[in-house]
Amino acid sequence: MEIKYENVSYVYNPKxxxxxxxxxxxxxxxxxxxxxxxxxxxxxxxxxxxxxxxSLLVPTKGKVIxxxxxxxxxxxxxxxxxxxxxxxxxxxxxxxxxxNLTVKKEIEFGLLSFNYRTNELDKRVSDALKxxxxxxxxxxxxxxxxxxGEQRKVAIAxxxxxxxxxxxxxxxxxxxxxxxxxxxxxxxxxxxxxxxxTIIIISHDIDFIHNISDYVILLDKGNLxxxxxxxxxxxxxxxxxxxNIPMPKVVEFSYKVLKKKGIKMGYRDDVNDLLKDIYRYAK
Amino acid sequence: xxxxxxxxNLDFGYDAKQIFNKFNLEIEKGSFTSIIxxxxxxxxxxxxxxxxxxxxxxxxxVDNIAMSxxxxxxxxxxxxxxxxxxxxxFVSETVMDEIAFSLENMNYEKKEIRQRVKEIGALxxxxxxxxxxxxxxxxxxxxxxxLASALVIKPKILILDEALxxxxxxxxxxxxxxxxxxxxxxxxxINITHNSEELLYGSNIIxxxxxxxxxxxxxxxxLRKEKLFKNNGLELPFVVDLSYKLKYYGLVDDIVLDxxxxxxxxxx
Numbered sequence: 001m002e003i004k005y006e007n008v009s010y011v012y013n014p015k016x017x018x019x020x021x022x023x024x025x026x027x028x029x030x031x032x033x034x035x036x037x038x039x040x041x042x043x044x045x046x047x048x049x050x051x052x053x054x055s056l057l058v059p060t061k062g063k064v065i066x067x068x069x070x071x072x073x074x075x076x077x078x079x080x081x082x083x084x085x086x087x088x089x090x091x092x093x094x095x096x097x098x099x100n101l102t103v104k105k106e107i108e109f110g111l112l113s114f115n116y117r118t119n120e121l122d123k124r125v126s127d128a129l130k131x132x133x134x135x136x137x138x139x140x141x142x143x144x145x146x147x148x149g150e151q152r153k154v155a156i157a158x159x160x161x162x163x164x165x166x167x168x169x170x171x172x173x174x175x176x177x178x179x180x181x182x183x184x185x186x187x188x189x190x191x192x193x194x195x196x197x198t199i200i201i202i203s204h205d206i207d208f209i210h211n212i213s214d215y216v217i218l219l220d221k222g223n224l225x226x227x228x229x230x231x232x233x234x235x236x237x238x239x240x241x242x243x244n245i246p247m248p249k250v251v252e253f254s255y256k257v258l259k260k261k262g263i264k265m266g267y268r269d270d271v272n273d274l275l276k277d278i279y280r281y282a283k
Numbered sequence: 284x285x286x287x288x289x290x291x292n293l294d295f296g297y298d299a300k301q302i303f304n305k306f307n308l309e310i311e312k313g314s315f316t317s318i319i320x321x322x323x324x325x326x327x328x329x330x331x332x333x334x335x336x337x338x339x340x341x342x343x344x345v346d347n348i349a350m351s352x353x354x355x356x357x358x359x360x361x362x363x364x365x366x367x368x369x370x371x372x373f374v375s376e377t378v379m380d381e382i383a384f385s386l387e388n389m390n391y392e393k394k395e396i397r398q399r400v401k402e403i404g405a406l407x408x409x410x411x412x413x414x415x416x417x418x419x420x421x422x423x424x425x426x427x428x429x430l431a432s433a434l435v436i437k438p439k440i441l442i443l444d445e446a447l448x449x450x451x452x453x454x455x456x457x458x459x460x461x462x463x464x465x466x467x468x469x470x471x472x473i474n475i476t477h478n479s480e481e482l483l484y485g486s487n488i489i490x491x492x493x494x495x496x497x498x499x500x501x502x503x504x505x506l507r508k509e510k511l512f513k514n515n516g517l518e519l520p521f522v523v524d525l526s527y528k529l530k531y532y533g534l535v536d537d538i539v540l541d542x543x544x545x546x547x548x549x550x551x
Contacts, residue, residue: 041451042420042421042422042423042424042451043421092422093368093370096368096371145297145298147322147323148322148323149322149323171422171449174367174422174448174449175322175367175368175445175448175477176322176477177320177321177322177477177516178321178477178479178516178517178518179321179516180321180322181477204423204449204450204451204452206452207521244451244453246451246452246453249521249522250521252542253521253525253542253545253546256542256543256546257546257550260543260546260547260550261546261550263550271521271524271525271528272528274525275525275528275529275532278529278534278549279532279534282534282549282550
C-alpha cells in the first residue's frame, strides 16, 4: 500500500500571531511492509507527520497519498472511516483512554462505532487479543485492574481489531518494564513478518529504535533531514551529533574505540555481535 | 546508618490482592537509591504509601516523624514527588505559574516565590519555556517542569516515579548529573525506574518484586549480581552487560560502569 508525502507543509494557526510552521516541504515515501522509525528532537514535527496520515490534520500545502486516498486541502477522501481503518494509531499512554468496564467492551468499542456486523465481532476481538499474546480469559476482566504491560497490550489490541494495514506507535515503550518491552518488540516484528503490516514508530528511545527498525526517518525543526537504512543513519555519529540525537549504545562503543584507540570496527547490531569484533581486535 | 525513611511491618493490598506483607524498608539519609522491579512489583504503591496517599497498616517514619492523620501533611512537605505522565498533574496556564503553584499554597512571599522559580528554571535549563502553556510542551519538557515543581519546595527527599522516561538520552544524563550534585548537597533521592542506564547514577539499588525486597546494596555491588537481574526479569546497563561478557572471554577482570574506562581496560 502506497504512502507518500508530496511537498507537504503544515502550519498551525496560520495567519495568526500564534503561527507555527511544523513541517516544511516534505517529500517522503514510507517503506511498505517495513518497520519505519521516525526520530528527531521534540518539536521536530514527528507527531504532525503521522496525524496527517489518517486525516486528523490536513496539509496546509502539498498532499499525502495513502493507498487511493489523497489527503490535501482540496483532496478527495472517498470514505474517511475507511481511511481511518487503514491507518491505526496507538497514541502515547493509550491505556489512559480506557473507559469501559471489561476488556471485551474496550476492544470492540471502535468496531461498533464503525458499524461492524455483530456476528463477526466476537471472533475479531478474540483474534486481536491473541495477537498481543492475551487469551480469552481476559475478555471479561476489568481493564483498569490489569498491570501496565497488560493494559498497553489491550490498548494495542483495540487498534489491531480493525485490521489496519498501517500501524503507528507513538512512544510505545514508555512505562514498560524490560520483559514487556521485549514482548512489544516481538509483537511489532510479528506484525511485520507474519501479517505484512507497515509499521511506523515514533520513539526517543534510541536503543529501542536501533534494535527494531528497518528504515529510519530523521526530522529536525520541520525539515526532513535524512532517510535510509539504520546502517546509513544511526551508525553515523556525525549526523546524530549535529541533530542532537543520542548514539545507540552499540554505536557509541565502536565510536569511542575508534576515537581513543584508532581501531575501526564494523557496524554491529547488538552486544553479542560486538563481542566477536572486540575479541578479534583485542587479541 | 541514619534512616530518613523507615518502614516496619507494612501490610497493604488492593481489594483481594495483597501487595505488601510484613514489609520492611530503610532508606539512608543522603543516599541516592534506585528502585527497580517489573511492572506490578509494588514500587509505585510503596511511594504512594510513603507520601501518605494510601493508608497502610504498619509503622512508617519519615525524617523521624511517624505517619498519622495529624502528621501526613508535614511529611508531605518534606517530599518532592514526580510521577510518570506529567499530563495528569498540570493545573496552571504557564510553566512559571505551575512551578510556583505549591509555593503559593504554602503561603510563601511573592518575592521569595519569584526568586525560587527563577533559580530552579536556571538549574534545569528550562528558562526558555517559562511563559509557555504546560500542555503545549513535549513529553520530555513536561517531565522537566514536573521535576522543577517538585524541587522548588526544597524537599528533603525527592522521589521520581519513572519520571525521566520521556526525556531524550542526552538530556536525561544532564538531569541525572544535576540530581547527583543536589544529592551531594544533602538531598535524599529515590529513583524508581525501568531504564537500566539510570542505575549507573546513584549510590544504592533496591530490587523489588512481588512486594518483596529481593536484594539491596551499593550500586556496584548489586550490579555484580548478574543472576539477580536475570531471575527478576531486569536489564543490566549496556556497559555492565558488555563487561560481563568480556570478563567471560578474559578481556577484563571486573565489571566496569563507564564506556571510556571499559575501552581503556580492553586495549591497555
